Amino acid sequence: MRLTETRILMTGATGGIGRATARKLLEQGASLLMVGRSDAVLERLAAECRTAGVPPSRVKWAAADINRATDRTRLVAEAERLDCNVVLHNAGLPSFGRLQDVAPEDLSGVIQTNLLAPMALTQALLPRLLTLPAAQIVFVGSVLGSIGLPGFSVYGASKFGLHGFAQALRRELADSAVRVQYIGPRNTRTGFNGKGVRAYNRATGTAEDTPEQVALAIARLIREEADERLLGFPEKLAARINGLVPAWLDGSFRRHRRALESPVADLTAART
Ligand SMILES: NC(=O)c1ccc[n+]([C@@H]2O[C@H](COP(=O)([O-])OP(=O)(O)OC[C@H]3O[C@@H](n4cnc5c(N)ncnc54)[C@H](OP(=O)(O)O)[C@@H]3O)[C@@H](O)[C@H]2O)c1
Known part of the structure; x- marks a missing residue:
């Protein structure tokens, strides 16, 4: 869909990838309903967009906790009022560390925030989306939704789940005008990754993208109506091999396991 024709309900708009993506989408002509949990933060964000020259009619916001059913109901009503034709599920929570160390x-x-909430919000929005001439549902997953890494068992489970949900729904809606899309960023420089993850990434030589690179890819995904894209090399290749012959990769993660055991990883501070 041309971005100038989109009216996008976007969750996680207040985060690192969310802010960069909101800026990019607005720059390319989209209208946004930005969602986060704080009125004050959203209000500030909307003011910044207006100061940058975006007309107020294209920047709306709604504070909502996507884990609350009443908040989701409010979002559905707001999306209907603003005639949203794209949903961008971007809100998410991190989890990192050996399973025995995860709270x-x-x-x-x-699982609630990264998987059940986007599923429930999609279910609630779908009846109206199905009445539109064209609509898009976009899930921001992760490369960790295609390849299981030591230290990311819980987070990976949530993103593998989201990936499977998006794939099945795409096939279920193939005869409708609703496109279901999935994008899997790799490690990205935002507040999402705490000290522990950053130490693990250094120890394992994991590359990092900027939120602006991810934002560009999301805008392109929406414009080109692509089904699914993963970001970064060698991550894309590793995900492909993992899908075909996972056993080939089983021996490749000694460094990752060692990094998890290292005191530098300071796992308890993973979110700081
Ligand atoms: N950063 C990475 O390395 C990376 C890599 C691959 C994929 N991703 C995915 O990209 C997406 C965005 O990540 P990010 O790096 O931008 O993270 P971030 O900076 O921590 O932002 C997270 C966003 O999710 C929102 N959120 C969390 N729980 C919520 C809830 N219950 N209700 C409503 N909003 C909620 C936050 O809103 P508040 O302002 O209200 O907290 C914030 O806007 C996530 O889905 C993440 O899994 C990230």
Whole structure:
């Protein structure tokens, strides 16, 4: 869809990738309904966009916790009022560390935010999207939704789930005018990755993208209506091999395991 024709409900608009993507989408002519949990942060963000010259009619926002059913109902009503034809599921929570070190409440928290909430919001929005001449549902997953890495069992489970949900829904809606899309960024420089992840990335030589690179890729994905894209090399290749013959990669993660055991990783500070 041409971005000038899009009216996008975007979750996670207040985060690192979200802000960069909001800027890029607005620059290319989209209208946005930006979602985060803080009124004050969203209001500031919208003011910044207006100061940068975006007409107020193209920048709307709604504070909502996507894990709350009442908030999702409010978002659905707002999306209908603003005639949104694209949903960009970008909100997410991190989880990093050996499974035995992950806080038990993070298991449900991460699966709830990264998987169940976007599923529930999609289900609630879908009846109206199906009445439109064209609509797009875009999921921001991760390369860790295609390849399991030591230290990311919980986060990876949430993104593998999201990836599977997007694929099945795309096939289910293939005869409709609703396109289902999935993008899997690799490690990106935002506040999402705490000290522990950054140390692990250094120890394993993991490359990093900027939020602006991810934003460009998201804008292109929407414009080109591509089904699915993963970002970065060698991540794309590794994901492809992992999909075909996962056993070939099983012996490749000694450095990653060692990095998890290193005191430098300071796993308890993973979110700081
Ligand atoms: N950074 C990376 O290395 C990386 C790599 C691959 C994929 N990703 C994915 O990219 C997406 C964005 O990541 P990011 O790096 O931009 O993270 P971020 O800077 O931490 O931003 C996270 C966003 O999610 C929102 N959010 C979290 N829980 C929410 C909830 N319950 N209800 C509503 N909003 C909620 C946050 O809103 P508040 O302002 O209200 O907290 C914030 O806008 C995520 O889905 C992540 O999994 C990130």
